Structure formats: structure tokens, C-alpha cells
Amino acid sequence: MVMAEFGVNTLVGGLGFLAGIAFGATAQRTNFCAMGAISDMVNMQDYRRFRAWLLAIAVAIAGSQGLHMIAAVDLGKSIYLTPNLGWLGAVLGGLLFGFGMTLTGGCGNRTLVRLGAGNLKSLVVALVLGIFAYMTLRGFIGLARVSVIEPTNINLGAAGLRTQGMPDLLAAVTGIPRPPLRLIVAGAAVAGLLWFCFKDAAFRASPRDMVGGAIIGALIPAAWFITGVIGADAFEPVPLTSFTFVAPVGESLVYLMTFTGATINFGIAAVGGVIVGAFLMAIATRTFRVEGFVDTDDMLRHIFGGAIMGVGGVLSLGCTIGQGITGLSTLAAGSLLAFLSIVAGGVYGMRYLEEGSFGGALRAMMARG
Numbered sequence: 566m567v568m569a570e571f572g573v574n575t576l577v578g579g580l581g582f583l584a585g586i587a588f589g590a591t592a593q594r595t596n597f598c599a600m601g602a603i604s605d606m607v608n609m610q611d612y613r614r615f616r617a618w619l620l621a622i623a624v625a626i627a628g629s630q631g632l633h634m635i636a637a638v639d640l641g642k643s644i645y646l647t648p649n650l651g652w653l654g655a656v657l658g659g660l661l662f663g664f665g666m667t668l669t670g671g672c673g674n675r676t677l678v679r680l681g682a683g684n685l686k687s688l689v690v691a692l693v694l695g696i697f698a699y700m701t702l703r704g705f706i707g708l709a710r711v712s713v714i715e716p717t718n719i720n721l722g723a724a725g726l727r728t729q730g731m732p733d734l735l736a737a738v739t740g741i742p743r744p745p746l747r748l749i750v751a752g753a754a755v756a757g758l759l760w761f762c763f764k765d766a767a768f769r770a771s772p773r774d775m776v777g778g779a780i781i782g783a784l785i786p787a788a789w790f791i792t793g794v795i796g797a798d799a800f801e802p803v804p805l806t807s808f809t810f811v812a813p814v815g816e817s818l819v820y821l822m823t824f825t826g827a828t829i830n831f832g833i834a835a836v837g838g839v840i841v842g843a844f845l846m847a848i849a850t851r852t853f854r855v856e857g858f859v860d861t862d863d864m865l866r867h868i869f870g871g872a873i874m875g876v877g878g879v880l881s882l883g884c885t886i887g888q889g890i891t892g893l894s895t896l897a898a899g900s901l902l903a904f905l906s907i908v909a910g911g912v913y914g915m916r917y918l919e920e921g922s923f924g925g926a927l928r929a930m931m932a933r934g
Contacts, residue, residue: 573798574828580791581831585838588784588808589678590846592839595777597621598675599885600666603911608919613771616762617778618885622893623758624782629807629894630751632786634744638793641728642805644882645897648722650729651882654714655902658880659888661873662811663910666885667918668870673810673884676871677836681843683855689864690871691814697875699815706876714880731896750896781886784808785894792831806831807894809887810839811878881906 591597595617602614633640640646666672669690671679676694680687700706726733732747739746762778763769788807796803813832820833847853858864878884881903883892889907892900916929 573796573801573803574830577791577796577803577831578829578834580795581788581834582838582841584784584788584791584808585835585840586842586845587838588674588781588835589681589839589842589844591777591780591784591842592674592678593682593843593846593852594850595773595780597777597781598671598678599889599907600671600675600911603663603908604667604915607912607915611767612765613768613774616765616768617774618889619758620762620775620778621782621785621890623755623762624779625785625890625894626751626758626896627755628783628786629789630747630896632789632793634747638789638805640789640805640895641730642793643895644806645888645892645895645900646728646730648720648726648728650719650721650899651714651717652719652899652902653717654710654880654882655888655899656881656906657714658877658882659903659906660910660913661877662881662884663877663907663912664914664917665870665872665874665877665910667911667914668866669874670867672886673814673874673878674808674839674886677810677814677839678843681840682847683853685855685857686863686867689858690867690874692818693868693871694811694875694878695814695818697815697872698811698879699819699875701876701879702812702815710880729898731898731901734898747896754896782890785891788831788835788891789894796831803831807891808835809883809891810836811875811884811887815875877910 596614597617598614599618602618605611605613606615629640632638669676671687673694676687676690680691697706701710721729724737726737732743732750735741735750736743736746768774785807789805792803792807793805809832813836816830817833817836820829844853858867878887881888882899883889883903885907888900888903893904913927913930917923920929
């Protein structure tokens with residue numbers, strides 16, 4: 566039994582590493598970046614990278630819901646579909662994460678990609694993000710999370726709901742059975758997102774963004790398959806999970822420091838894979854560059870941004886990938902709240918960098934809509 570468990574964990578970890586390589590190489594080659602997408606949208610009215618993000622969401626929903634509908638995986642076992650709707654954590658954590666990523670120049674996955682491509686600033690951000698993520702999970706900040714944030718969770722189970730999935734919520738309101746509602750909601754979401762992406766001629770003329778969004782989106786259900794099907798050991802099944810980069814960065818630091826007593830998992834392996842994939846692509850395309858901080862203010866800004874990304878990403882149960890794509894692929898209501906909050910925090914962060922003050926950023930957002 567021990568050997569079987571070791572074998573399954575090792576296999577899932579190995580496949581997670583390979584999937585991470587594909588993720589990192591794709592993100593590096595296509596410049597897939599949620600923070601960059603928000604920056605392009607706010608500062609240049611260029612929606613191509615934002616549409617790439619939405620395309621990834623559409624592909625992830627289609628693939629993930631397809632796996633669920635054929636009973637290959639049960640998405641109800643994921644952390645995103647618990648009956649406890651953590652609305653405050655999703656909103657507050659999303660805002661913190663979105664704001665923090667503007668200070669560091671990239672979200673969790675982009676930090677790993679830039680690290681693989683030689684950016685030493687991202688090494689500092691990754692270390693700070695990981696430390697604060699783990700502090701929020703199991704350390705000092707975790708006390709505040711448990712005592713302040715978690716008591717605000719809404720227990721949907723008390724209303725007879727099994728999950729916080731949007732099909733379940735609509736089924737409770739309309740009385741329509743869940744299976745057809747799931748198909749309707751998933752189909753409408755995918756169709757609407759694809760229409761928004763491909764109605765734009767500039768996006769249709771950008772193979773880089775289309776390919777990046779499609780591959781990143783496809784890797785989400787691939788990860789569900791790895792952990793939910795290949796990792797479905799009869800005695801010690803691997804937890805059902807997919808790509809996310811905040812908590813796994815913290816767990817990776819612990820794994821590196823306690824190697825002999827820790828166990829590899831999909832998240833830790835994927836983190837390593839993303840760095841390696843980005844490194845290999847940067848070498849292959851001759852874009853590997855060692856880059857450091859410009860000055861002390863630059864370093865302090867990155868440290869602060871990494872810290873609040875670590876805290877915010879744990880509070881919201883994910884980052885631009887973990888909630889913004891993986892969580893949304895499950896059609897979870899909390900993931901939608903987190904996604905919208907991350908975008909709002911990112912827009913506010915852009916205005917803050919532009920205006921130089923919190924009040925000025927708020928006024929600029931209100932004035933420009």
C-alpha cells in the first residue's frame with residue numbers, strides 16, 4: 566500500500582511537472598499574463614491579451630465541464646465547490662491580489678515565468694509571496710483568517726445546496742434539474758466568451774494570443790484528469806486539483822526546506838515545471854536576461870506587492886490562474902467573485918501607479934468609469 570501510494574504520488578508529480586513545463590513555455594513564448602492584460606486594457610485600450618485570458622477561461626470551462634459530465638472527474642470534490650461560500654475572502658483577497666500584482670509587474674504564474682527567464686526581482690517576489698502565503702495558510706496571519714474571514718462564510722448547505730456551483734444555485738431557484746442546467750450554463754458561458762474574444766478583428770489577427778489562451782485553457786482540464794483520474798488511487802487518492810500558484814509556491818518553499826519529510830504533490834511539481842519551461846523557452850528564443858532591481862524603492866514595491874499577493878491569494882483561494890481560470894472552470898460562484906475582484910484590484914493598482922496616491926487612484930477610477 567505504501568509503495569502504491571508512493572507510485573501514484575510520484576506519477577502525478579511527474580505529470581504535473583511536465584504540464585508545468587508546457588504552461589511555463591507557453592506563457593513565456595506568448596507573453597500570456599493577466600496583469601499585462603489589465604495594463605494593456607487600462608493604459609492602451611488594447612484588449613487582445615485580456616481576450617486571451619477569457620479564451621483560456623472558455624476552453625477550461627468546456628474541457629472541465631466535459632470531464633465532469635462524462636463522470637471522468639467529480640468537480641464537486643474540488644476546493645472551489647464547497648457549500649461554504651467565502652464571499653468576503655473572495656472579494657478582499659481578490660482586491661489585495663489584484664493590487665499586489667500591479668506592484669510586482671505580474672501575478673503568481675507570471676512571477677514564476679519571469680524567474681525562469683532570468684528576472685531576479687521575481688525571485689524575491691516568489692520568496693516573499695510564498696512566505697506570506699504559508700503564513701496565511703498555517704501561520705501567524707492564519708489566525709486572523711480563521712477568526713475574521715471564515716466566520717463570514719455563507720453555509721449554503723443549510724439551504725440544502727451541495728455546492729456553490731452556479732448550476733446548483735440556479736437549480737435551487739428555478740427548480741430545473743442540475744444536469745440540463747449545467748449544460749446550459751456551461752454552454753452559455755463558453756459561447757459568450759468565445760463570441761467576445763473572436764468578434765474583435767485585432768484578436769483574430771493575433772495568433773500568439775489565440776494560441777496562448779487555447780493552450781493555457783486546455784492545461785486546466787488536463788490537470789483535473791491527471792489528479793482526478795490518474796491519481797484516483799483506491800486507498801490514498803490524490804486530492805483533485807488543477808493549476809494554481811499561490812499556496813503551491815508556499816508549499817514549494819516548505820518542500821525545499823524539509824525535503825526528506827515532505828511529499829511531492831501536483832502543485833509543487835507544477836511550480837517547478839513552470840520555471841523550467843520558461844527557462845527552456847527563454848534559452849530557445851534567446852530572450853533569457855538577468856535583471857535586477859533599479860533602486861531601493863523598486864525593491865520595496867516588489868516586496869510589498871509580493872506580500873499582499875501571498876495574503877490575498879490564500880484569502881481568495883487562488884490567483885489569476887487558480888481562481889481566474891481553474892476556479893471558473895468549475896462554475897463556482899466564489900470564483901466569479903474572486904475573478905471580478907482581482908480585475909478590480911488590478912485596475913485600481915494601475916490607477917495608483919499612474920496617480921501616485923490611493924485617493925487619486927480612486928478618483929481616477931470614478932472619473933473614468
